[in-house]
Amino acid sequence: MRATLGETADRTPANLRRAAPATAITRPAARSIRDVADSAPQGDQSGPARPGILMGRAFGIPIYVSQTWFIVAIIITVMFEPQVGQHVQRPLSYLVALAYALLLYASVLLHEIGHSVVARAFGLPVRAITLHILGGVSEIEQEPHTPGREFLVAVAGPLLSLALGAGGYAALLLVPMPDVAVLLVQALTIANLLVGVFNLLPGLPLDGGRLVRAAVWKFTGRQRTATVAAGWAGRVVAVAVLVAGAALSATGGADRWLTVIWAALVASFIWVGAGEAIRVARIREHIPLLNARALARRAVQVPHDTPLAEAVRRAQEAGAGAIVVVGRDDDPVGIVSETAVIATPEHRRPWIDAASLTRALDPGMVLPADITGEELVAAINRAPASEYLLVEPTGELYGVLTAEDVTKSFARA
Numbered sequence: 001m002r003a004t005l006g007e008t009a010d011r012t013p014a015n016l017r018r019a020a021p022a023t024a025i026t027r028p029a030a031r032s033i034r035d036v037a038d039s040a041p042q043g044d045q046s047g048p049a050r051p052g053i054l055m056g057r058a059f060g061i062p063i064y065v066s067q068t069w070f071i072v073a074i075i076i077t078v079m080f081e082p083q084v085g086q087h088v089q090r091p092l093s094y095l096v097a098l099a100y101a102l103l104l105y106a107s108v109l110l111h112e113i114g115h116s117v118v119a120r121a122f123g124l125p126v127r128a129i130t131l132h133i134l135g136g137v138s139e140i141e142q143e144p145h146t147p148g149r150e151f152l153v154a155v156a157g158p159l160l161s162l163a164l165g166a167g168g169y170a171a172l173l174l175v176p177m178p179d180v181a182v183l184l185v186q187a188l189t190i191a192n193l194l195v196g197v198f199n200l201l202p203g204l205p206l207d208g209g210r211l212v213r214a215a216v217w218k219f220t221g222r223q224r225t226a227t228v229a230a231g232w233a234g235r236v237v238a239v240a241v242l243v244a245g246a247a248l249s250a251t252g253g254a255d256r257w258l259t260v261i262w263a264a265l266v267a268s269f270i271w272v273g274a275g276e277a278i279r280v281a282r283i284r285e286h287i288p289l290l291n292a293r294a295l296a297r298r299a300v301q302v303p304h305d306t307p308l309a310e311a312v313r314r315a316q317e318a319g320a321g322a323i324v325v326v327g328r329d330d331d332p333v334g335i336v337s338e339t340a341v342i343a344t345p346e347h348r349r350p351w352i353d354a355a356s357l358t359r360a361l362d363p364g365m366v367l368p369a370d371i372t373g374e375e376l377v378a379a380i381n382r383a384p385a386s387e388y389l390l391v392e393p394t395g396e397l398y399g400v401l402t403a404e405d406v407t408k409s410f411a412r413a
């Protein structure tokens, strides 16, 4: 059975790529450390969207195991069993092979706990650790504030893996064990050493890429530059993995094609992760340039009992991109949902009040027209909605900001 290899990736890019307006910028600073087992390199990128089954907590951090993991555990068991079978009889051999699968993932879990505990020590909240088909993900909610901390959070996982590998090696040398135990400890030792070494390859999205980022950040003082540099290093690592796989397969062997395919999958995973890291760095660079006023749509105000058709007509006449419903005292009470208007067939619009397609205004949906940058992103995070009312300091309505327009401005960046 091949050992577990690890790899880390940012969660943020996936969120941004999906570009649902609210989620796109819901957690601009959220990131995860993702580690990958090579046993199933085809990739489950869905991550925390469905965290799986809660197995317990370590240091207060909930630990989830994705349902896909159980399939992989069975595959690992079946593939490892023939080796075990040379030392113990069936069906006991299956039990030992299953123990290997469980210990393999326990190793990945310890690697993740390494990242998470250090992150927490620096006050960075850790939402969860999830073990899934590819390995593990630590959901750390904030970026470390200094390159030194970034370095320590990133290095903790691989160090723990290498320590486990070293411990296994020492046990093999020093502790007398039955053959089957030797086999098990050998396999786990190799797995942990590979996880440690592989994760230290110097490019994003691997842990080693975070170390590169920390170093460049330290020397340039510029976090974004560091991310882009580490992302490009990741692309170099991806190509190197591909070349190494091809070179390895050229030496022959029965599973040479397996080597090539596996290398290609790992390389593409790193390539994609590196590209996403670069993309997110560019997007985050764009945040300070965000300007609510510049992105605002002109809005018409209509009384709450105005038929939708009439409200749309007035908006078109005024060249407005949004409709605000006002109450009896002319105060805005809600914003008509553009999505709901589009979903309403034209022949029905005269018979529906604009107010019925209106999302009532929460306090969080009213923003100052002058809001910009990180402040704007934070405001959208606090109250995710599809539309926001922009008001002047005088209380006068300036216009409507849609989350979609904000997301589009990111896409142009």
Ligand SMILES: [Zn+2]
Binding pocket: 006, 007, 008, 033, 034, 035, 111, 115, 157, 158, 199, 207
């Ligand atoms: Zn890691």
